[in-house]
Amino acid sequence: MVLQRLDALVTLSLTGGGFQKRGGGVTGYVQQAYLAHLLPVSEFNPDHRYYWTVSPPLSLETLTQQDFISLVEGLEAEFQREYIAQKVDKDQDRVILMGVMTQKTTTEQFTETMIELTRLVETAGGEVLEVLEQKRSSTHPQTVVGAGKVEEIALRAQSLGANLVVFDRDLSPTQIRNLEMQIGVRVIDRTEVILDIFAQRAQSRAGKLQVELAQLEYQLPRLIGRGQSLSRLGGGIGTRGPGETKLETERRAIQRRIARLQEEVNLLMAHRSRLRQQRQKQEVFSIAIVGYTNAGKSTLLNALTQAEVYVADQLFATLDPTTRRVQVPNLTTGELITILLTDTVGFIHELPAELVDAFRATLEEVIEADALLHLVDLSHPAWENQFKSVLKILEDMPFLPGPMLWVFNKIDQVAPGMLDWIKGHYPDAVLISATSRLGLDELRNRLSQIVHN
Ligand SMILES: Nc1nc2c(ncn2[C@@H]2O[C@H](COP(=O)(O)OP(=O)(O)OP(=O)(O)O)[C@@H](O)[C@H]2O)c(=O)[nH]1
Numbered sequence: 001m002v003l004q005r006l007d008a009l010v011t012l013s014l015t016g017g018g019f020q021k022r023g024g025g026v027t028g029y030v031q032q033a034y035l036a037h038l039l040p041v042s043e044f045n046p047d048h049r050y051y052w053t054v055s056p057p058l059s060l061e062t063l064t065q066q067d068f069i070s071l072v073e074g075l076e077a078e079f080q081r082e083y084i085a086q087k088v089d090k091d092q093d094r095v096i097l098m099g100v101m102t103q104k105t106t107t108e109q110f111t112e113t114m115i116e117l118t119r120l121v122e123t124a125g126g127e128v129l130e131v132l133e134q135k136r137s138s139t140h141p142q143t144v145v146g147a148g149k150v151e152e153i154a155l156r157a158q159s160l161g162a163n164l165v166v167f168d169r170d171l172s173p174t175q176i177r178n179l180e181m182q183i184g185v186r187v188i189d190r191t192e193v194i195l196d197i198f199a200q201r202a203q204s205r206a207g208k209l210q211v212e213l214a215q216l217e218y219q220l221p222r223l224i225g226r227g228q229s230l231s232r233l234g235g236g237i238g239t240r241g242p243g244e245t246k247l248e249t250e251r252r253a254i255q256r257r258i259a260r261l262q263e264e265v266n267l268l269m270a271h272r273s274r275l276r277q278q279r280q281k282q283e284v285f286s287i288a289i290v291g292y293t294n295a296g297k298s299t300l301l302n303a304l305t306q307a308e309v310y311v312a313d314q315l316f317a318t319l320d321p322t323t324r325r326v327q328v329p330n331l332t333t334g335e336l337i338t339i340l341l342t343d344t345v346g347f348i349h350e351l352p353a354e355l356v357d358a359f360r361a362t363l364e365e366v367i368e369a370d371a372l373l374h375l376v377d378l379s380h381p382a383w384e385n386q387f388k389s390v391l392k393i394l395e396d397m398p399f400l401p402g403p404m405l406w407v408f409n410k411i412d413q414v415a416p417g418m419l420d421w422i423k424g425h426y427p428d429a430v431l432i433s434a435t436s437r438l439g440l441d442e443l444r445n446r447l448s449q450i451v452h453n
């Protein structure tokens, strides 16, 4: 009924033994009638435990006495009240998350992915109302999940007043179209959530430029499937950003715009490369801080230098690279030497390819450094997988600076037993707390060692 937008439904059952029609075919008497309609939340149905109700068997006579118009109008009014009550904050998307657990992932990894996806949606400004899951050996080519699950999502969306469904994986244009048609609200994937966060964060011209490029590159192959549904289902996560107005324009116009932006990114790269060459002429050793988003990279740069980089407990707080001078002691002479430390955009598990391409000017700061400082948030339950994800992203880069120093951060939040374990398993790593300023002298010494090797 939800999917077909029906207010009420009547079924009639026949006695079977009726007249024989003149031309053949059996007619029958109506034996019983049933009336079904959707149920709003009420004191009798508090958590929306029941979506619908079916009447006891009625006689035709009783049925004809039913005032359908007032029944439907009454129900409409109740649903409307519920809807308004749910829609307090109009700017906030009300989101249902859909996670698909395939054989490729362990339960633990899956749980981590869903926690992270929740965090991403909240960072983008959405409110997660419910997390739905399904185990499948592989995803359904048309709808990702099976027909029964699609129906469940539609029912939950309707009863919770959700206006957005977010899937934990990339969706094809066909899948998006099918899902939106059957569920009746906007459907987006994880990449779109990440792009939306970037769009909201981008401050500098370079940042905005790269975000727009990433969004257009993401949208171009999905354009055909999307045009109508976007205008039908409204804005919110995944529709914001510099590229927003371009969405409705022609595919070719988008292609032209992409080409122009690509050129601008190339100019940006050339500009940054000149700056780097100047620095290299001065023979200052440069180190780039890399790490999972929210590891504390900007906090560390601020702690070691007088930088005032924006720090926040949110994903992708930093988009633009910042380079500052740091003094480290020469371990033999004790003199202070100056090195350059660069803080930049954080990584995430399965960083969308469009972002990697569009942010190449920024990522080049990483690959062009003389060494890397890989910062890890040791207090995060999933730190080991985050650590591996960062290594994987680095491996996929065309080339990398030689030495990489592993630095485990936030040790003020870690149990002593865990620290002993880390020291045993990662003897070369440095343990610090950027906020409590623990281990920073040791870190300066280790940076100095890298410079002199
Ligand atoms: N407890 C504790 N919190 C820390 C430490 N270092 C950083 N944080 C907190 O971690 C959060 C993220 O810090 P940021 O410096 O913004 O992290 P980032 O790696 O730059 O993150 P993005 O720019 O989003 O990729 C902030 O709330 C910091 O205050 C630490 O040593 N201990």
Ligand SMILES: [Mg+2]
Pocket: 297, 298, 299, 310, 311, 317, 318, 344
């Ligand atoms: Mg940062």
